[in-house]
Structures are given as C-alpha cells and as structure tokens.
Amino acid sequence: MSRGLRMTRQRRTILQVVETAKQHLDASQILRKARRLDPQIDRVTVYRTLGLLKRHGLVDELDLMHMQGEKHFYERRPQRDHIHMACLRCGKISEFESDLFDRLKGQIQRDCQFHIAVTRLEVGGYCSHCRTGIAE
Amino acid sequence: MSRGLRMTRQRRTILQVVETAKQHLDASQILRKARRLDPQIDRVTVYRTLGLLKRHGLVDELDLMHMQGEKHFYERRPQRDHIHMACLRCGKISEFESDLFDRLKGQIQRDCQFHIAVTRLEVGGYCSHCRTGIAE
DNA sequence: ACTTTATTGTAACAGAGTTGCAACTAGAAG
DNA sequence: CTTCTAGTTGCAACTCTGTTACAATAAAGT
Numbered sequence: 539m540s541r542g543l544r545m546t547r548q549r550r551t552i553l554q555v556v557e558t559a560k561q562h563l564d565a566s567q568i569l570r571k572a573r574r575l576d577p578q579i580d581r582v583t584v585y586r587t588l589g590l591l592k593r594h595g596l597v598d599e600l601d602l603m604h605m606q607g608e609k610h611f612y613e614r615r616p617q618r619d620h621i622h623m624a625c626l627r628c629g630k631i632s633e634f635e636s637d638l639f640d641r642l643k644g645q646i647q648r649d650c651q652f653h654i655a656v657t658r659l660e661v662g663g664y665c666s667h668c669r670t671g672i673a674e
Numbered sequence: 675m676s677r678g679l680r681m682t683r684q685r686r687t688i689l690q691v692v693e694t695a696k697q698h699l700d701a702s703q704i705l706r707k708a709r710r711l712d713p714q715i716d717r718v719t720v721y722r723t724l725g726l727l728k729r730h731g732l733v734d735e736l737d738l739m740h741m742q743g744e745k746h747f748y749e750r751r752p753q754r755d756h757i758h759m760a761c762l763r764c765g766k767i768s769e770f771e772s773d774l775f776d777r778l779k780g781q782i783q784r785d786c787q788f789h790i791a792v793t794r795l796e797v798g799g800y801c802s803h804c805r806t807g808i809a810e
Numbered sequence: 811a812c813t814t815t816a817t818t819g820t821a822a823c824a825g826a827g828t829t830g831c832a833a834c835t836a837g838a839a840g
Numbered sequence: 841c842t843t844c845t846a847g848t849t850g851c852a853a854c855t856c857t858g859t860t861a862c863a864a865t866a867a868a869g870t
Contacts, residue, residue, distance in 0.1 A: 544816055544867045565857075580819050585858060601737055603794070608744065608826070608857065623788050634786055638778040643797075645774055651802035652759050652768075658739070659795040661779075666787035680836050680847055701826075716850050721827060744826065744858070 543590075551576045552587045556597055562611035562631060588612060595656070603662040605629055619643070619657055625665040632665065679726075687712045688723045692733055698747035698767060724748060731792070739798040741765055755779070755793055761801040768801065 555571045556563070563571070569584045591597040592612075600611040603624045621634045639659065647654055691707045692699070699707070705720045727733040728748075736747040739760040757770045775795065783790055 542816070546817065546867070548818075578819085581857095582820085582859080583818060586817085589858095599740070603792070604735070604746075607828095610857085621782065623782065623786060625788075626791060632786065632788075634782060636778060636781060638774060638781055642772060642774040642778055645772060646757065646759065646770060646797060650759060650768065650770055651805070652761075652797070652799050653805055654797055654799040655762060656739070656798045657795070658797075659793070661782060661788070661790055661794075662792045663788050663790040669787075669789050678847070682836070682848065684849070714850085717826095718828080718851080719849060722848085725827095746826085 547576065548572075548579050548583050549587055549590075551579060552584060553591070556591070556612055556614055559613070562600060562602065562613055564609040564611050566609075568612065598656065598658070600658065601660060602631055603660055605662075619659075621659045621661060623661045623663065623665070625668055626662050627664055627668040630665055630667075683712065684708075684715050684719050685723055685726075687715060688720060689727070692727070692748060692750055695749070698736060698738065698749055700745040700747050702745075704748065734792065734794070736794065737796060738767055739796055741798075755795075757795045757797060759797045759799065759801070761804055762798050763800055763804040766801055766803075 551572050552568065554575070555568050559571075565581075565584055565588060568588070569579070569581055572579050572584060588597065588599075592599055595615055597612050598615050600613065600622060602611055602622060603626070605624055605626070606629075618635055619639065621636065621639060623632045623634060624630075625632075643654055643657060646652055687708050688704065690711070691704050695707075701717075701720055701724060704724070705715070705717055708715050708720060724733065724735075728735055731751060733748045734751050736749065736758060738747055738758060739762070741760055741762070742765075754771055755775065757772065757775060759768045759770060760766075761768075779790055779793060782788055
C-alpha cells in the first residue's frame with residue numbers, strides 16, 4: 539500500500555482479521571474480532587477500510603443470496619475466482635472452482651467487448667445432504 | 675396463485691408493474707409506479723409482495739454490483755438464466771446468455787451434488803464504450 | 811523533530827427492509 | 841346473496857447496515 543495510503547494500526551488489525559478468517563465474515567463480525575485485538579477500533583473504520591480493500595481489489599464482497607438479511611460478507615480475493623453455493627435449507631456455503639467458469643469469463647470478454655474487473659457467481663439451492671431429507 | 679394465497683388488487687398492481695418494466699427497478703421505484711395505478715398502496719405491501727414473488731420463483735432479485743448504494747433490483751424470472759454485466763464507469767447494465775453458462779450449471783449440479791434453485795452471475799467491469807475513453 | 815495531510819472516532823444521520831397489530835377483504839361455504 | 845374466516849393490508853414504530861461532517865490524531869516524508 540503506497541501512493542498516499544497509510545498503513546495504520548487499525549488497518550493492520552482489520553486486514554489481519556480478514557486474512558486469517560476461516561469463513562466468510564460480515565462487517566459486524568469483523569468489527570467484533572478486530573475489537574478483541576484493539577478495543578478502541580470503531581465501526582466506521584471497519585466500513586471505511588473494507589471499502590478501501592474492496593476498491594483496491596484485495597477483498598471481494600459477497601451477498602451469499604441474502605439468506606441472513608441484508609448483510610454483506612467479505613473474503614480476501616482468491617488467486618482464482620470461485621463459485622459460492624448456498625444451501626437454502628441448512629445455510630451451508632460451499633465453494634467450487636471450474637474451468638468452465640474461466641472459459642465463460644473469457645467468452646464474455648470477447649463476445650461482449652467487456653473488460654471484467656470482478657465477478658460474482660452465487661448459486662442458491664439444496665446441498666446433497668439436505669436433498670436426501672426432503673421428504674422429512 | 676392458489677393454495678391459500680389471494681390475488682388482491684395490490685398484488686395485481688405490483689405484478690403488473692414488474693411485468694411491464696423495461697428495466698430493472700428497485701423497491702422504491704416499484705412503489706412509485708404502483709402508486710400511480712393505486713395511490714393507497716403502501717411501502718410495506720411492496721416489500722411483502724416482492725418477498726412472496728421471490729419465494730415462489732416469479733421474480734429474481736439482483737444487486738447489480740451495488741453500484742447505487744444497497745438497493746436491490748427485481749426482474750421477472752426469464753425463461754433462460756442470463757448474466758448481468760455492470761459497467762463500473764457509466765453504470766450501464768447489459769445482459770448476456772451463454773451455452774457455457776448453462777453447461778457450467780450442469781457441471782455444478784453433477785460434480786457438487788447440488789440441486790440449483792436460483793443463480794446469480796454478476797460481472798463488474800468496463801463496457802466497450804468506456805474502455806476506449808480510458809485515457810480521457 | 812517538524813510538517814503535511816491521510817486517517818480516525820464521535821455523533822448524528824440516511825435508507826432499506828421488518829414487525830406488531832387492528833382493520834379490511836378475497837374467496838370459500840352455506 | 842350473505843356469512844365466515846383466515847390471508848392480507850396499512851400504519852406506526854422499529855432495526856440494522858452503512859454513510860457523512862468535522863475536529864482531533866498520527867503516519868510518513870523532509
């Protein structure tokens with residue numbers, strides 16, 4: 539982070555929280571975890587920092603099909619884009635990488651003359667575990 | 675709409691607004707248009723009806739990469755899923771259908787044992803028109 | 811160490827969407 | 841056509857996520 543941006547204590551903390559997260563966190567969860575490392579940190583700073591990281595392509599913002607209200611979730615941008623699958627019954631989020639997805643992005647760039655900066659493919663449905671119990 | 679659901683004047687109005695929309699509308703735009711047909715109609719009814727239509731798979735909810743705040747947009751569910759491309763500069767939304775996308779969904783269902791109910795693929799980037807003026 | 815200016819925290823705000831509840835009404839039954 | 845009842849509406853008050861203004865603070869270059 540150069541070019542007029544400053545690496546502050548707060549940003550280091552928030553970055554650390556997002557980097558080490560084992561799952562997708564929303565803004566208030568990130569705040570809570572950040573406050574365990576630095577109790578002074580404020581809500582506003584979390585939002586501002588997430589916006590910054592998003593604009594710079596370091597984290598991606600997800601909706602996860604809005605299963606839990608209007609929250610947004612964050613993850614550090616992966617090497618390779620992946621698909622998020624949200625089970626509408628149990629709420630489990632799984633991820634999936636696919637050559638076909640990469641090829642689809644290539645097709646969009648070519649056929650639509652559209653330069654892709656970020657993609658978000660979310661799928662809602664029923665995972666294998668929940669499908670079996672459908673008759674319940 | 676059967677099974678205990680009632681076709682009320684308000685629902686008919688909201689449905690009509692969404693069906694005849696020439697572009698993606700958010701909840702407050704839908705409210706405004708619905709009020710021109712029925713001035714009594716309330717915000718809450720719009721939200722409740724959109725929720726209902728969404729649950730029954732008659733409309734899809736979009737985020738359009740959150741370019742205009744946290745609004746959600748709605749469109750009647752199309753015959754065939756399509757991709758939404760949002761230009762991060764001019765804000766234009768374009769749509770795109772693709773065999774590759776259909777095949778990708780097939781792959782997900784097979785490889786992940788995941789039964790797909792709804793998909794949302796949104797792409798942010800720069801349209802051909804805005805790319806040319808990048809040096810501006 | 812000094813200065814500049816990006817960044818922070820506080821507080822107040824904005825907007826999307828939700829909930830409780832009494833009043834209303836679509837649609838079925840008689 | 842009238843009655844009944846449970847689905848639906850409108851209102852008001854609320855929750856929650858995220859934003860803005862601004863004075864105080866502190867990175868980072870000199």
